[in-house]
């Protein structure tokens with residue numbers, strides 16, 4: 001695991017975007033797994049800026065979002081379709097046909113989930129999966145006790161998640177109770193994973209993700225078993241990490257090491 005600690009949210013967003021843009025430059029037809037929530041908004045903003053000012057090209061990129069609420073129409077202001085359109089897609093040159101988000105209104109959910117998995121496989125697999133981190137340790141909507149081998153399916157949201165997401169809805173009762181989400185096993189098949197964590201509310205979850213035992217009680221901890229994970233956190237989110245100084249030291253030496261190896 002590579003742990004990069006940035007000073008603040010702005011630094012985290014720029015670092016996250018530069019990792020994604022770097023991949024796109026190496027592979028213009030990248031398949032990106034995307035997340036919603038408040039954490040990646042700055043990263044998307046920076047990618048949009050790079051598209052406008054530095055010609056970052058999305059024309060050959062394919063995207064797969066992690067999840068979508070059950071029962072919300074695409075045009076609902078809290079649907080993840082709407083979120084992605086507003087924060088990224090409408091500002092860049094990605095073809096509509098290259099965007100994939102689970103359909104929370106599908107009449108046959110089992111089929112929707114299976115087809116989503118096939119589409120990911122058919123695209124050649126996800127090159128880089130972007131993740132946020134739930135306070136209960138979820139990635140996607142893989143709540144505590146999710147199978148660590150799970151695939152795309154319907155999940156019942158945990159009370160902490162409903163509470164956290166209530167800030168986006170008028171009333172707590174309006175928060176959907178179910179979502180379609182890529183499974184932990186689906187996420188783990190991405191060739192590279194980029195997890196972003198910001199703010200002290202995430203400090204405990206980040207500690208458990210990086211330094212805790214691997215456990216279904218805390219699904220993000222499975223990332224310890226993935227061969228290529230980068231975690232970009234800000235100072236506040238990283239404040240409970242036991243080896244925080246070591247991670248910073250490693251990063252300060254990373255450039256020196258890269259030069260030595262070339």
Ligand code: F6R
Pocket residue numbers: 034035036037038039040066067131132133134135138139140141
């Ligand atoms: C969103 C998602 C969730 C969020 C997580 C953190 O697509 O899959 O796992 O990444 O709930 O949300 P924020 O960033 O709002 O704290």
